[in-house]
Amino acid sequence: MALPVTIRSQLPFVEDFSDGTEPAGWTFPSNWQVGSVGYSNHPIGNPPPAAFFYWNPAVTNYSERMKSPTISVDGAQQVKVFFDMELDFYAPGGLEGLAIEYRTGDGSWNEVLSYEIAAGVSVNFSLSTQAFIANVTDSIQLGFRAYGLNSYNINSWDIDNVKVKNIPHLIDVTITSNNQINSGQASVGDLILLTFEGSTALSSTAAIIGVTQVYPINLQNNVWQTSYTVQQDIDDEGPIPFVIMFTDTSNVDGIPVTETTDQTLVLIDNTGPGPFAVDTVVVLGGTVMGPVWNSTNTAIDVTVPLPPDSAVTSFNYTDGNSLTFNDNKSLIIPNSIELRPLSALTVEAWIKPTNYNDWEGFF
Known part of the structure; x- marks a missing residue:
């Protein structure tokens, strides 16, 4: 028997590593760890403690990803990820870097941010808060991947205050x-x-x-x-x-x-339409007698070039009905605010007589 499972959002998600131990669900491979002090008493975190990739023991040609647990987003299409990062650098050497990644479900990792030091360059990335927007489905998992030729060239990559929040819409x-x-x-x-x-x-x-x-x-x-x-x-x-x-x-x-x-x-729409005139009139069906619409015809195509008007965005029409009159019958239209003219009133009608002599007609 299958039981229904309800997956609830885990947002907002916050991890500040404040208890000084590796949080449950996180993966800390190789030199990734949680602590408060790095090389030469460098403070780790904002405030300490925090997660960091340490240089010791020295590793070469490395690529090590610290991973968060899978975080349910409950159907959100996008989330915003925040984190604090810092690089405590040691000495110029080979290429060293930190890639910020995420994935949804068991999909492939997407790199969204990268901090890289070229070979022979000496630089520090001061403590700062970074953020990115991730397109997600039902969940998100974060990756912080330290890579390079020799970890001896750095002291530590520091990560703290990881947050995942819903984006309002x-x-x-x-x-x-x-x-x-x-x-x-x-x-x-x-x-x-x-x-x-x-x-x-x-x-x-x-x-x-x-x-x-x-x-x-x-x-x-x-x-x-x-x-x-x-x-x-x-x-x-x-x-x-x-x-x-x-x-x-x-x-x-x-x-x-x-x-x-x-x-x-x-x-x-502050101005009325400009002047226009009927261009071509084509009668279709039955016995066609020039532009005259007679009782045997089935349709009439009228081309009316309209002057430019930026207030016109589309032309919509629907098949409608018509009125049939004979003898002295009439139609009374009830009073309506929509029909009250401001300065003038124009009445238009398409008239098709039902009886003709010698294909006479009126349009």
Whole structure:
């Protein structure tokens, strides 16, 4: 009988080697060890103790990888890895280096950072905090690989404060306007609202709408919102761009977001379309009598060249229905805010009579 297994995230993962012994699940081959003092009383760690690769006993043509345990990330697609590192160098000799690696599952190792000293060069890497982003699936394992011609050339490679953290992301992003006719459209004076929700608590956020920096506020829980009023001579016509920057409470930056999660957008449209005229008219099917659409025809293709308009992003159409009238029948369209003209009203109709004499028609 198979029992269900639940794998929970082990993030955030932190190892500071503070008890001075090799942590469970870690692998310390060759000269890798945990301690507080290196060569000539060099302090190991930030603060000591820490893990380090020591020069003694001297090894040649070596490549030794200290490995972390496999860390469950519970389906995260990316994580951010932090660690402190330092090189206490001894004397110029052959090539020596430290490679920072990771792998997911039982996959191959990926080298993401490398610190290398060329033969004959003398250099120290001062204590510093380093970080990288790893693409993962269900888990991550870290590798710190010391390599070189002769470990006698170095005193130690020091590693401390290893951390693996989730990268925050936005689970919901939407943009809309207060335009009374269409919330996906805006003109000068209209208010644009950009709303987003973090996957975790966010400590700080920032955003740019168009070319203007705006300042999001926390509405509730992990939901934030910011607004912007469309400006004359500042905002170009077309879809208004935006970018959202954010940091979680663990001080990890999310990847900036420039698209909504629900495919919403707001088009800036301050001017109407330019003048245009019908180009070619092609009648199809039945008895074709020039450009006249008669009762035997089945379709008509009309080409209408449109003037350039950056507010036009796509042309969408669907098959629709038509109305049939005879005698004195009429259609009354109910009153609607969408149909109230601001300055003028244009009514268009495609008319196809059902009875003809001598292929007469009307278009």
